[in-house]
Amino acid sequence: QVKLQQSGAELVKPGASVKLSCKTSGYTFSTSYMSWFKQIPGQSIEWIGMIYAGDGGTGYNQKFKGKATLTVDTSSSTAYMDLSSLTTEDSAVYFCARDDRRWFAYWGQGTLVTVSS
């Protein structure tokens, strides 16, 4: 069955960077799309961007350009998201979700990122 397993919680200092992972199984990763989302606890959800695993092509929400960088490793069927120059406003839960023609049936369990000195 389809699984998306995200990396564990991160506690990082302001100004630092962090790389989150989303390891997939149960489907053909190399011809699929993956989207990433941000959710501050108690708030709604924001779409960060998407990546096509076939060629690494990306599309970003303008709000997250320069903040998030999406990459993939097809050899390990894993998607990654780098978050840079972290501030307290980046503290949130981040989800990956398989993007199937713009609907999202499969989600990772989420990674909590806490930015604090």
Added chain:
Amino acid sequence: DVVLTQTPPTLSATIGQSVSISCRSSQSLLDSDGDTYLNWLLQRPGQSPQLLIYSVSNLESGVPNRFSGSGSETDFTLKISGVEAEDLGVYYCMQATHAPWTFGGGTKLELK
């Protein structure tokens, strides 16, 4: 960006009651390819979102048929015909017609 306005923000229901959630878009969600990319998701406490309905009215595999979606252009509705305890949580509409994809503010379904 497209703004999705969900009402009500909170919904109190008894088990077995039928309820509806509205989602209004700031612009038409009819895509040039003829599809309307309006999805409904449920997020139970402490869990990831779960897809219920895609493209306005298509029930995702494994989702009970007490859930149904309808609407067009800018006005959409999610109906639950007979709430069950497992339905409690926050419901979100989400559009993927106009980039960036955006979500409504959510509707929290609680037990009365």
